[in-house]
Amino acid sequence: MRRAPPLRWSGPCLLFLLLLLAGCASLATEGAEERHARAGLAIQAVYEEALPTLPADKQRHYAQRLYRLTGDARYLPLNRAYGERLLGWLERDITGLATPGYAERRSEEMVAAYPRGSRKDRARQRMLGEWGEIPFARRLLFRLAQAEYHGLLPSLEGHEGVLAYLAGVDWEAFLTDPGVLGIYAAQVANQVHFLHQLGVVDLRQEVVAAFRQRYPPGSVAMLDRGEFHNWLYGLTHFVIAASRYYQQEVSAEEFAWVLAEFEREEERILAMATEDILAEVALSFLLAGREGHPLVARIRDMLVEAVDPATGIIPSAEGGTDLARGEHRNVLAIIVLRWPGRLYPGPALSADGL
Template sequence: MSLVALHPRWLAWLALGVLALQLSACALQPAEGDPAERHRQAAALIRATYDAALPELPASKRRHYAQRLYRLTGEARYLADNHDYMARLQARLESEVAMLAVPGRTEALARESIDGYPRRTEKQRARAAMLADWGEIAYARGLLFRMVQADYHGLLQEISGHERALDYLGELPWEAFLTDPEVLRVYAAQVANQVHYLHQLGVVDLRAEVEAAFRRRYPPEVVEGLDNREYRNWLYGLTHFVIAASRYYQQRVDGEAHAWVLTAFESDPERILREATEDIQAEVALSFLLARQEQHPLVARIRDVLVAALDREHGMIPSPAGSTDLARGEHRNVLAIMVLGWQGRLHPGPCFDG
């Protein structure tokens, strides 16, 4: 078969595969005296791997990857997957908003959310048990996420009856939930996300209360004694106070307002490098980048750690257990692309507002 007869998608994959091989060859011989070039090459290699695999990834992974790569680069090649996601989301939200008026439906959805919550790991089991104590919040957290995604993409006003969903969210006990010590113990990153989502949508502003509760739950003397699992929960939560404030990489953040987060990172950088996963290390670096502190020494150290973790044969950073599954590793690797390939400019949206 001639190349001319090949489907355009296969041609694109072939071109990306050739690019990945070329980048892998370059990465096998990194520029010894130029850390910035090593970082750039590593980002390009991982990006080529995932760009080539993108059409075959699950829809949720395509959305996650394409959304972040668009915000990092502004490149039009990532618009189609964002647009597909928003079409699905708009249809789901319109159906979801309509059913909010059905008596008992949200209670049933909350029960379904708990019943369907994964319980494979100890962390998942702890979260499922925690959410079971909070009634409809088990369902509402998903609705909140979808509503803020619609807002990110300029579609919220297009959702018929979206005010009903905002009113419903406003009826729930968010302050009690988001400031509860047990919730913070197992759900810190999601707490940081949700408090910013609620503020962004105009439901309620609990940012000061949640920050205070988080800092009460984790004073320095407590952090020092945390086991690895809860230490990672604390660290992951810290990063999301910054990331959620940036509207997930759409805007820079006020470094002064988030100085308490950056200071916490600076208090023990060696433990971050020793105990945190590559996902969390990358989000620590992104927190400094979003606060306009690209020259911070910890950013450079994390970049070097990410490059060292790269499996050049597979063009990705494997899991801590060594897995090179592209779908399962998408979160870790898209964050690495962002840290290693940071361009200093963010691209909001993308917006599909008619």
């Protein structure tokens, strides 16, 4: 039997075939993008309907992030309502700091009221109880950073005094302590960036060095699930806090070490991380301008697959579908799945308009 002669492609035929294959790949990519965006919009629709019924802090968290994702003015009223509450809290603390012992008393109250529902919560409560005024100082720091995000700090009478108070706190000892980093890494990453943002002190290099010393190369494989999650959350929040919480992109060069850790531990991350952490890992790449990284696509697929058809949201690891408790997880998924390629800072709020 004679063999058929081998196929020989002429130049035009070969070019057509290559274009056809490229077109198929483009269609496949476009289909995935549409599927991801549709899933994000579907989760968003559930939360938009439920938004008026959510607790005020969940409304703030959601509206702040959706504004930064879309720039949509319909999220401004909830942000303004938060701005009013924020100024009230800060004015109370500014007045309180004029009274000797105020910071110590507030710290004791915060430690006493700290949640104790899990082993992690109890460990954090014990840790914070060992650090004097830090519990109050970290709350004050967060609120001042929020006021700065919204352009409210210059109009806050007496804010210079509370910034001076924060400058007197021994942040370096707290933020570089191995015991603190071992159970509080994400909060440490936030706080070191808030301190820099407000011009209080720049400890970013010292804290990154302490974090990498706490989790040296080769040690990650030995971490249990809880420690692994703490390590991952710490890494993601170095990036997220540097972005001013989704207001701007970050330098891929500055955070190359973070992205390299994610690449190195990719399979374990996909196998062990909760949807909250998976979304933050993807956001770290997105904020660094690395949307095309394969890990982003894999995480997006996993987030879509995690949606519960009955409720339209991503449930907790235990299967819980409470909208308020799941808001953090689901708003992160919305951002990852609907990533627009640009971000909207603020929103800027005027103290006169609150």
